[in-house]
Amino acid sequence: MANIITTRNVRLYYGDHEALHGIDLDFPKNQITALIGPSGSGKSTFLRCLNRMNDLVSGVTITGSLKLDGKDIYSPQTDVVALRKKVGMVFQQPNPFPFSVFDNVAFGLRLAGIKDHKLIQERVETSLKQAAVWEEVKDNLTDNALSFSGGQQQRICIARVLAVQPEIILMDEPTSALDPVSAGKIEELLLDIQDKFTVAIVTHNMQQASRISDRTAFFLDGKLVETGSTKQLFMAPKQEATSDYLNGKFG
Amino acid sequence: MDKIKRQLTSSSKATRQDRIGKLVAFLCTFLIGLLVVSIFYMVASRGLATFFKDHVSLWDFLSHQNWNPSQVGKDGTPEVGALPMIVGSFSVTVLSAILATPFAVSMALFMTEIAPKRGQKVLQPVIELLVGIPSVVYGFVGLTIVVPVVRALGGGTGFGILSGTLVLFVMVLPTITSMYVDSLRSVPGFYREAALALGATRWQSIYKVILRASVPGLLTAIIFGMARAFGEALAVQMVIGNASLLPHDLISPASTLTSVLTTGIGNTVMGTLPNNALWSLALILLLMSLAFNLLVRVIGSKGRLTK
Ligand SMILES: Nc1ncnc2c1ncn2[C@@H]1O[C@H](COP(=O)(O)OP(=O)(O)OP(=O)(O)O)[C@@H](O)[C@H]1O
Numbered sequence: 001m002a003n004i005i006t007t008r009n010v011r012l013y014y015g016d017h018e019a020l021h022g023i024d025l026d027f028p029k030n031q032i033t034a035l036i037g038p039s040g041s042g043k044s045t046f047l048r049c050l051n052r053m054n055d056l057v058s059g060v061t062i063t064g065s066l067k068l069d070g071k072d073i074y075s076p077q078t079d080v081v082a083l084r085k086k087v088g089m090v091f092q093q094p095n096p097f098p099f100s101v102f103d104n105v106a107f108g109l110r111l112a113g114i115k116d117h118k119l120i121q122e123r124v125e126t127s128l129k130q131a132a133v134w135e136e137v138k139d140n141l142t143d144n145a146l147s148f149s150g151g152q153q154q155r156i157c158i159a160r161v162l163a164v165q166p167e168i169i170l171m172d173e174p175t176s177a178l179d180p181v182s183a184g185k186i187e188e189l190l191l192d193i194q195d196k197f198t199v200a201i202v203t204h205n206m207q208q209a210s211r212i213s214d215r216t217a218f219f220l221d222g223k224l225v226e227t228g229s230t231k232q233l234f235m236a237p238k239q240e241a242t243s244d245y246l247n248g249k250f251g
Numbered sequence: 252m253d254k255i256k257r258q259l260t261s262s263s264k265a266t267r268q269d270r271i272g273k274l275v276a277f278l279c280t281f282l283i284g285l286l287v288v289s290i291f292y293m294v295a296s297r298g299l300a301t302f303f304k305d306h307v308s309l310w311d312f313l314s315h316q317n318w319n320p321s322q323v324g325k326d327g328t329p330e331v332g333a334l335p336m337i338v339g340s341f342s343v344t345v346l347s348a349i350l351a352t353p354f355a356v357s358m359a360l361f362m363t364e365i366a367p368k369r370g371q372k373v374l375q376p377v378i379e380l381l382v383g384i385p386s387v388v389y390g391f392v393g394l395t396i397v398v399p400v401v402r403a404l405g406g407g408t409g410f411g412i413l414s415g416t417l418v419l420f421v422m423v424l425p426t427i428t429s430m431y432v433d434s435l436r437s438v439p440g441f442y443r444e445a446a447l448a449l450g451a452t453r454w455q456s457i458y459k460v461i462l463r464a465s466v467p468g469l470l471t472a473i474i475f476g477m478a479r480a481f482g483e484a485l486a487v488q489m490v491i492g493n494a495s496l497l498p499h500d501l502i503s504p505a506s507t508l509t510s511v512l513t514t515g516i517g518n519t520v521m522g523t524l525p526n527n528a529l530w531s532l533a534l535i536l537l538l539m540s541l542a543f544n545l546l547v548r549v550i551g552s553k554g555r556l557t558k
């Protein structure tokens with residue numbers, strides 16, 4: 001299986017503080033990779049390297065190689081705007097814009113300069129269907145997205161990302177602010193879309209990781225301790241730290 | 252047993268303090284409320300006397316162009332046409348708001364989005380200073396600089412709507428800017444992140460998300476600025492020319508509700524028509540500020556979702 005993103009020896013410094021100590025992690029195309037590890041282990045930091053969101057934090061230095069489709073993400077020639085269209089992101093807190101559902105989902109399309117209203121309409125509908133929220137919003141597309149429940153908002157946000165048709169979607173604890181039913185719906189939709197998209201998901205929920213991911217990567221103190229197929233990592237971890245963490249000995 | 256019962260049924264010290272606190276707060280609120288009501292009553296009773304006691308028709312008052320309350324016009328009714336002042340007030344208010352808004356938006360964006368640090372250091376004190384300057388100073392500067400410049404460029408005397416607008420522009424600019432800065436700051440940072448993560452450029456995230464999310468805040472800021480402009484008396488009076496004529500252009504002398512009030516109120520006798528007519532002008536002012544307030548509330552409740 002081809003890797004869509006490959007990273008080698010990634011180090012990240014917040015000022016003088018080294019938060020990532022040389023990460024080598026690959027993301028196979030059309031698979032779901034779960035990033036697990038205790039709080040402060042660098043999962044979010046690493047994830048945000050992949051779409052260059054860390055550029056917004058002042059004083060950040062990144063070394064090593066990160067490649068998307070073989071092209072360096074951090075080369076000076078990289079068009080960050082184009083990169084972020086290919087690498088979408090869903091955040092922990094649902095963060096729809098205070099606009100209508102339709103305008104939210106159409107946002108990325110309009111950014112991309114698409115004017116054809118029919119095309120936009122089609123894409124909005126497909127994306128909302130993919131995000132398993134169409135049935136709940138289809139009669140209220142002009143309502144403010146903030147008037148929906150947290151779980152619905154998060155799925156609207158997922159639809160907003162899907163509409164841009166990214167190659168890879170980064171999710172930073174997308175269900176941790178949601179109730180179990182809403183979380184379950186998001187897990188289901190991830191399984192439904194996984195043949196079209198590559199997903200990297202940070203989660204603190206071990207069951208969630210084992211249910212939905214193909215591969216799992218275990219982070220600890222800014223290091224990647226172990227990575228492998230989810231089955232192997234959960235059933236037969238190679239490192240002691242991994243099995244300790246999975247058995248709830250720390251974290 | 253009895254002791255416990257007594258303890259439970261009599262109120263504790265904390266409860267008594269609570270009651271006293273509530274009473275004081277209630278009394279203060281009541282006093283302020285009374286004050287507002289009596290101001291309304293006073294202005295309304297005098298202002299309405301023009302129509303009920305002196306039998307001027309409301310329509311004539313609002314639509315006639317001649318203002319000379321101490322004289323009786325050709326048709327036998329007193330000349331109390333307030334139209335020139337109403338037009339004057341609205342003109343300077345609307346024009347100064349229109350002129351100030353783009354500047355206020357740019358300054359607010361500069362202070363919050365483009366260069367928060369420098370904006371904070373340089374512009375914040377400038378704005379606070381502008382707010383603190385007394386209006387007579389604005390009027391004086393207007394009189395010595397704005398009026399001559401308008402005269403040189405536009406001809407005429409230099410007094411008029413244009414000069415009034417320019418002076419008010421400087422006066423409402425800080426009001427609109429600082430209020431809009433507050434509303435921009437209250438736009439959650441994660442909107443910015445979300446927009447950038449979707450592939451927006453920094454500029455796109457500003458004008459497609461942040462500006463749009465803060466429209467209710469901007470409208471509120473503009474209305475506050477307009478309320479200030481509408482109610483400003485001294486500075487406007489010094490540069491507008493104080494001629495109760497319906498303004499036909501921007502550079503001939505005109506007047507506003509406030510300028511007529513301040514120039515006229517000392518020269519009339521209580522209870523006479525000329526005096527009552529001025530109170531009627533004051534009533535219009537009061538109703539307008541009420542309208543501005545209501546508008547802010549309507550926008551606030553409509554924009555609640557977007558905050
Ligand atoms: N903006 C920042 N500035 C400075 N240090 C930071 C910043 N963000 C994160 N860190 C540090 O980097 C390290 C990794 O943080 P990170 O947020 O990536 O952890 P995480 O694994 O996502 O944790 P969590 O599970 O709690 O979200 C921590 O030590 C944290 O203190």
Ligand SMILES: [Mg+2]
Nearest residue numbers: 043044045172
């Ligand atoms: Mg995190």
